[in-house]
Amino acid sequence: MTTHHPEPAYLDPTPTTTDHATAGYLTDEATGPAWRLLLGDACERLTELPDACIDLSVCSPPFAQLYNYSPSPRDLSNSHTRGEFLDHYGYIIREQLRVTKPGRIACVHVADITLQKVLHNVIGLTDFSGEIVTAFTTAGWIFDGRVTIDKDPQAQAIRTKSQSLLFVTKDRDSSMLRPALPDYLLKFRAPGDNTVPIRSDVSNEEWIAWARPVWLGIRETNTLNARLGKEAADERHICPLQLDFIERCIRLWSNTGETVLSPFAGIGSEIHTAVRLGRRGIGIELKSSYWHTAVTNLRGLDAHQAAPTLFDTPTLDPDATPDAEPACTAGEAR
Numbered sequence: 001m002t003t004h005h006p007e008p009a010y011l012d013p014t015p016t017t018t019d020h021a022t023a024g025y026l027t028d029e030a031t032g033p034a035w036r037l038l039l040g041d042a043c044e045r046l047t048e049l050p051d052a053c054i055d056l057s058v059c060s061p062p063f064a065q066l067y068n069y070s071p072s073p074r075d076l077s078n079s080h081t082r083g084e085f086l087d088h089y090g091y092i093i094r095e096q097l098r099v100t101k102p103g104r105i106a107c108v109h110v111a112d113i114t115l116q117k118v119l120h121n122v123i124g125l126t127d128f129s130g131e132i133v134t135a136f137t138t139a140g141w142i143f144d145g146r147v148t149i150d151k152d153p154q155a156q157a158i159r160t161k162s163q164s165l166l167f168v169t170k171d172r173d174s175s176m177l178r179p180a181l182p183d184y185l186l187k188f189r190a191p192g193d194n195t196v197p198i199r200s201d202v203s204n205e206e207w208i209a210w211a212r213p214v215w216l217g218i219r220e221t222n223t224l225n226a227r228l229g230k231e232a233a234d235e236r237h238i239c240p241l242q243l244d245f246i247e248r249c250i251r252l253w254s255n256t257g258e259t260v261l262s263p264f265a266g267i268g269s270e271i272h273t274a275v276r277l278g279r280r281g282i283g284i285e286l287k288s289s290y291w292h293t294a295v296t297n298l299r300g301l302d303a304h305q306a307a308p309t310l311f312d313t314p315t316l317d318p319d320a321t322p323d324a325e326p327a328c329t330a331g332e333a334r
């Protein structure tokens with residue numbers, strides 16, 4: 001049952017919109033045979049998990065204030081400054097370390113963030129990925145790898161309308177040209193020895209491709225459908241994480257049957273992939289419409305996995321006569 005909590009005053013000292021006043025704070029929980037989805041603030045809900053219960057986490061945090069997901073002051077994307085965002089995220093990063101088993105991995109999906117003329121009076125980039133590395137290492141994680149996720153510059157030019165990618169910029173003054181912005185996978189390891197070796201099912205051919213510092217073949221459109229997560233008249237948008245990215249992380253850095261965490265579960269992409277690949281999943285999501293969609297997505301997967309397939313072998317009756325007339329045809333007119 002969803003629980004409604006009044007917003008504590010310290011979280012919003014200067015409420016300026018009715019949104020803040022009415023949004024409130026909801027918590028809830030849904031479970032399936034191999035998953036648990038917690039509705040609420042990851043800062044608080046992570047504290048409910050015992051020490052060292054997580055084998056791997058995979059997530060895409062809000063990219064500071066780049067996209068706003070909800071009006072809640074608990075939403076990391078509603079930070080007023082980058083410093084406030086990093087302070088807020090620090091609570092989650094520290095709890096994530098507490099709940100992770102020694103020697104195990106956290107995979108974080110990030111991208112660097114642009115400075116725009118209209119907002120910042122300058123065109124340029126900020127080293128958001130570097131700030132996330134500092135936030136994790138400050139919290140005690142070991143920085144253990146960075147993979148660049150290749151991007152299609154033409155698709156990015158169409159989507160973002162960035163002047164920095166256009167032929168006209170090249171022809172006018174190429175000092176303002178820059179390559180497409182990649183995404184990154186940042187890999188962190190919890191200190192201590194890993195006591196259960198990870199026996200990956202990744203083939204040698206796959207590892208030859210995935211050992212590259214640049215991952216090719218992450219399909220940008222291969223995501224869980226976000227449509228159901230959009231509330232009416234809500235222009236705030238979700239960016240579901242590419243399933244290929246999640247799948248590589250889970251197959252590389254967890255065993256089947258182990259538990260995968262996403263503290264920013266969104267519509268459930270990481271937990272859905274974990275369960276589909278035979279792992280268990282725990283997700284936390286603040287926004288109730290996304291959480292409801294995640295629950296629907298996971299229940300759909302459960303139903304799909306429970307359904308017999310064309311190739312399932314029916315239970316054979318040892319007493320049946322092989323040549324007997326099939327029951328459905330008995331007595332039927334031919």
Ligand SMILES: C[S@@+](CC[C@H](N)C(=O)[O-])C[C@H]1O[C@@H](n2cnc3c(N)ncnc32)[C@H](O)[C@@H]1O
Nearest residue numbers: 041042069075076240241264266267268269286
């Ligand atoms: C980049 S999206 C994650 C999308 C997710 N990977 C997916 O594929 O659906 C970031 C998410 O963090 C959530 N979020 C922001 N602040 C949060 C908090 N304090 N606790 C839990 N979730 C939060 C947002 O509502 C948003 O769904």
